[in-house]
Amino acid sequence: MSRLTPKEQEKNGQAVIRDFHVMAESDATGINRYGVLRMDVDSLGQLLSGDKLLYTDLIHISALSARLDYFFGAVLDKICQAKAESWRQSTQAWEGQLKKVYPPADQRKVPYIIYAGGDDLFIVSTWDVLPHLAREIRQKFGEFCLDRLTMSGGIAIGRPKFPLYKTAEQAGQALEQSKGREVNDQFNLVGQKDALTFLGTTLSWTDLDAAQDLVQKLTDLLVGPAGDHAPRSLLQMLNYVAQLYQLEAGPTLEGETIKLGRWLPTLHYGIRRFQRRLPASLKPKVAALPLSILELNGPANNASKLRRSIRDQLSRVRTGWTTIRYLALPVRWTEYLTRKEE
Known part of the structure; x- marks a missing residue:
């Protein structure tokens, strides 16, 4: 035993x-x-x-x-x-x-x-x-x-x-x-x-920390009292962005350059669309998601400044194992963690 x-x-x-x-x-x-x-x-x-x-x-x-x-x-x-x-x-x-x-x-x-x-x-x-x-x-x-x-x-x-x-x-x-x-x-x-x-994805332990942090943020958004939580379609949108990145960038390794493409404007458009449908208490949290996904810093409370900040940072530093490369993992993880089963 x-x-x-x-x-x-x-x-x-x-x-x-x-x-x-x-x-x-x-x-x-x-x-x-x-x-x-x-x-x-x-x-x-x-x-x-x-x-x-x-x-x-x-x-x-x-x-x-x-x-x-x-x-x-x-x-x-x-x-x-x-x-x-x-x-x-x-x-x-x-x-x-x-x-x-x-x-x-x-x-x-x-x-x-x-x-x-x-x-x-x-x-x-x-x-x-x-x-x-x-x-x-x-x-x-x-x-x-x-x-x-x-x-x-x-x-x-x-x-x-x-x-x-x-x-x-x-x-x-x-x-x-x-x-x-x-x-x-x-x-x-x-x-x-x-x-x-x-869940089929291999991460360094440091990257696992970043994935866990994003899972916590997504869970906080999805699970809450009625009228004060994000719809589960938020996960569907993020999963689409993850698939789009993989389609455009292909397999990438740690240390390789982040490949820009349609996934970035798709992410921003999706976030803005969800912000319009959410209560005021959740808007800043949703606005900050691109920062977590890209592991960057910026003014989450100002959409235009946020976009410029991300664009400027990506133009200077596009290496590292940022979360966009394995975004499908924390999205699936959150979906499993918040699914209602009897």
């Missing part, structure tokens, strides 16, 4: 392991799905074999092994418990707007650590907590090893009765996709790893 296991009370008073379909149907926020997270330490075999200069002597290798055992054996449990609690609390503010009946909170979002040891881990939980948990594990792992080692991860999600072994296989494929991440450093392609693949 795993060390950290979500439980539920049977009628006879006995605590039993929470089934995956219960996680998906009763515990998940938004769509009814459970998820599998698989992570492992990047290039650890090379480090231990002496292909690099780090940890090449036996004393250092022994110390490294002991520290990894401690992290996966003790620290990980605390990370999972803390993140489950913090994510559960952060979703309570707007879950009621989804009109979904949730069970008592004590075991909701608690991850099921199937395996953790050596240099990898395998965790099952509600789909919505896993990207946040993966980010927390990567951050704490970096602090734990003084940023001398990195981790990559992959997440797959499945319907309530979808076989766990198939979801695990998909998570393994997602992990391999993260291991194959490449960056254009202006001279050649460089393998980077140190990434997470979620």
Whole structure:
């Protein structure tokens, strides 16, 4: 049995392991799905074999092994418990707007650590907590090893009765996709790893932070009291912009120049159109969306100045892994997170 296991009370008073379909149907926020997270330490075999200069002597290798055992054996449990609690609390503010009946909170979002040891881990939980948990594990792992080692991860999600072994296989494929991440450093392609693949998209951990920030902003716009929230067609418009960028720019890597095209005026036109239909309290938030999507700065309360600011900044700096390149991910993520399912 795993060390950290979500439980539920049977009628006879006995605590039993929470089934995956219960996680998906009763515990998940938004769509009814459970998820599998698989992570492992990047290039650890090379480090231990002496292909690099780090940890090449036996004393250092022994110390490294002991520290990894401690992290996966003790620290990980605390990370999972803390993140489950913090994510559960952060979703309570707007879950009621989804009109979904949730069970008592004590075991909701608690991850099921199937395996953790050596240099990898395998965790099952509600789909919505896993990207946040993966980010927390990567951050704490970096602090734990003084940023001398990195981790990559992959997440797959499945319907309530979808076989766990198939979801695990998909998570393994997602992990391999993260291991194959490449960056254009202006001279050649460089393998980077140190990434997470979620909903089919591979991002560095820093880019995941930007995606999470946009998801939070979109969720705040979509979920709210009647008459004080944006229509879900906002997601459809943003998804169209994301598809248009991919159609015009094609596959692009981190570090490559942002390709301008019809997607930029389409984004501005769509934002202006939505602003006319929204209550005054939401207009500034919607006006600021292009800044989040392009990761730029500007006067969000003045549409004409905002357009000039974005145009000027893009004319000077059009490199980096800005959110427009992977906009479809936070849009789909938000759609899943805010979908009303019984």
